[in-house]
Amino acid sequence: MRLDDENESSHYEVQRGGGGGSFGGGGLGIIGMLLGSRFGLGGIAILVIGALIMGINPLSLLGGGGGGGPQVQTEQPGTQELTPVQRTSLKVLGSTERRWSEIFSAEGQQYPPPTLVFYSQNGMSGCGAAQSAMGPFYCPTDQKVYLDTDFFNEMETRFNAPGDFPIGYIIAHEVGHHVQTITGISDKVRAGQKSGSEAQGNALQVxxxxxxxxYAGVWANRDKNLMEAGDLEEGLRAAQAIGDDTLQKAAGRRPVPESFTHGTAxxxxxxxxxxxxxxxxxxCDTFKGV
Incomplete structure (x- = not known):
């Protein structure tokens, strides 16, 4: 991506001091191995389901009840030195802010941007504990995107999805969840999940x-000046690598469509x-027929 001239977003925080924290006697590590790291709003819900299956108190994993969460210190913009990956992430976030502001403005509305929170290994969110095994995720409670930038190394080494466009894809995907939240789509999905079966709930999550x-693709389309040769292929390779069927096969399991929560490759x-x-x-109406 061509990001040299892109302005960084000022909507970010850095959490420090959470590394090495323990949740629920190591349950997160076990669940992380079972589920694999992948980004999405469903990461928290999947974590809770996995905890219940394994007999672990989900509140201890999410920073409530039982186990004490990590002690983190939140630093505001301009008070710390950022890494190159963090700066790239903020340039992508700044681009999404401008593109979605244009889209909302065309409808006579104002776009309230989310905040990007960087943490290392363990942190805290408005939805409970943030843990690297969950992958990047969006918390609708505080309208913030949580990102352990080590995940990008995992994308390259574990998921064979190198390049800089996957960074843009991941952040733009989480921003997509923010758009769903502020437009009311998320509330409708949650209501449908409460009234439907587990299979129906999973289909809505997918x-x-x-x-x-x-929505991530919409952002990239509207900021074509950022795109370089090979970016599209990098993005599609990343999307393929984190499909539910791909991850289940990689874990040595037969893909079970009824259990999918993010979609196939x-x-x-x-x-x-x-x-x-x-x-x-x-x-982007993916809900037709669901």
């Missing part, structure tokens, strides 16, 4: 994640590509 993928690539080709959020 649709929500695929829409965030499509083919679905994730399809909706990212659709956003990239249209640049129109209205084309």
């Amino acid at each position: 649709a929500m994640e695929l829409q965030a993928d499509c 083919a679905q994730r690539m399809e909706w990212l590509r659709k956003g990239l080709s249209t640049g129109d959020p209205a084309q």
Whole structure:
């Protein structure tokens, strides 16, 4: 991506001091190995489900009840030296702010940008504990994106998705969840999940994640000056690497569609590509037929 001339967002925080913290007697590490790290709003819900299956108190994993959460210190912008990956992330975030502000403005609305929170290994969010095994995630309670930048190394080494465009894709995907929250889509999905079966709830979660993928593509389409040769291929490779079927196969398991919460590799690539080709959020209706 061409980010040299892009302005960094000022909407960020850095959490320090949370590394090495323990949650629920090491339960997070076990669940992390079972689930794998991948980004999405569903990370917290998946973590809780995994805890219940394994007999672990989910409150201890999410920073409530039982185990004490990590002691973290939040530093505001301008008070610390940022790493190159953090600066790249903030340039992407700044780009998403400008593009979504344009989209909202065209509808006579104002876009309230999310805050990006950097942490290392363990941190705290408005939704409870932040842990690197969860992957990047968006918390609707405080409207912040949480990111352990070591995840980008994992994308390259574990998921074979190198390059700088996956950084943009990941952040733009989480921003997509923010758009879903402020437009009321998230509330409708949660209401549907409460009233439906587990399979129906998973299907709604998949649709929500695929829409965030499509929204990430919309951002990239509307900021084509950032795109370089090979970026599209990098993004599609990243989408393929984190498909539910890909991850379940990598874990030595037979893919079980009813258990999917983020979509197959083919679905994730399809909706990212659709956003990239249209640049129109209205084309990102992944809920048809769900």
